[in-house]
Amino acid sequence: MTEGGKAKDSYHHGDLREALLIAAEEELKQKGVEGFTLRSCAKRAGVSHAAPAHHFRDADGLLTALAAVGFTRFTAAMTARQSAAPADPRERLIGLGLGYIDFATSEPALFRLMFASGRPDFDDPELQQVATNSLGLLIQGVNAVRGSEAPDDKAAMLDVAAAWSMVHGIADIALSGRMKFMDEPGLADDRDATYRNLIERILPRIR
Structure with a gap:
């Protein structure tokens, strides 16, 4: 849970996908394709490791x-x-x-x-x-x-x-x-x- 009691992956509609794409680009730049994982992208985006399944x-x-x-x-x-x-x-x-x-x-x-x-x-x-x-x-x-x-x-x-x-x-x-x-x-x-x-x-x- 985040501040205010909201779930940390409670994005407005459409925001989660964009947040994950931004995180994914940073992960790709830093770790390359070989080190790229969905879990790391979720962590970078500040959401649970299960959250990306809503879009990917x-x-x-x-x-x-x-x-x-x-x-x-x-x-x-x-x-x-x-x-x-x-x-x-x-x-x-x-x-x-x-x-x-x-x-x-x-x-x-x-x-x-x-x-x-x-x-x-x-x-x-x-x-x-x-x-x-x-x-x-x-x-x-x-x-x-x-x-x-x-x-x-x-x-x-x-x-x-x-x-x-x-x-x-x-x-x-x-x-x-x-x-x-x-x-x-x-x-x-x-x-x-x-x-x-x-x-x-x-x-x-x-x-």
């Missing part, structure tokens, strides 16, 4: 919901960069790539949960929808450069896969700390310009 069947269910939050932020980061780019298909595609890297480098725990963990359930309707939306941005961006309305042929899909692989690779290697050349004078001074240069090197391959 288990730890993987909570991580699935957290991954959906991640994809929503991921899409927002890409959209923000795309919207700030000049009204040119190539520039807007570069903007998407920079937004991709922005998210990865600012939200590494979520990024790894979304792309390097088997615990989120991608058959979950909410997660599936937001993940599909983020991929749709990339497909639209590549198609705009190609001058096509939809990826209706093998070449188009290969262009999408190439663009995705390239920018994801940059983001992943940057997070690993192995991109040591980024610390060299002239590159470390403007990482954004360096990331842009890397992205531009693949674009001529998209016809």
Whole structure:
């Protein structure tokens, strides 16, 4: 019981789920997927260990919901960069790539949960929808450069896969700390310009 005699998990409707998601993100940042438990999230949120069952069947269910939050932020980061780019298909595609890297480098725990963990359930309707939306941005961006309305042929899909692989690779290697050349004078001074240069090197391959 808490002060005033109220049960410590007596949240207003909807508040418990949000409190658990906030706690889960902090747990993920501090302990990673390997150390993530539902009990620890409940303790961090200040509720009983049984309280999360009102919203999540288990730890993987909570991580699935957290991954959906991640994809929503991921899409927002890409959209923000795309919207700030000049009204040119190539520039807007570069903007998407920079937004991709922005998210990865600012939200590494979520990024790894979304792309390097088997615990989120991608058959979950909410997660599936937001993940599909983020991929749709990339497909639209590549198609705009190609001058096509939809990826209706093998070449188009290969262009999408190439663009995705390239920018994801940059983001992943940057997070690993192995991109040591980024610390060299002239590159470390403007990482954004360096990331842009890397992205531009693949674009001529998209016809």
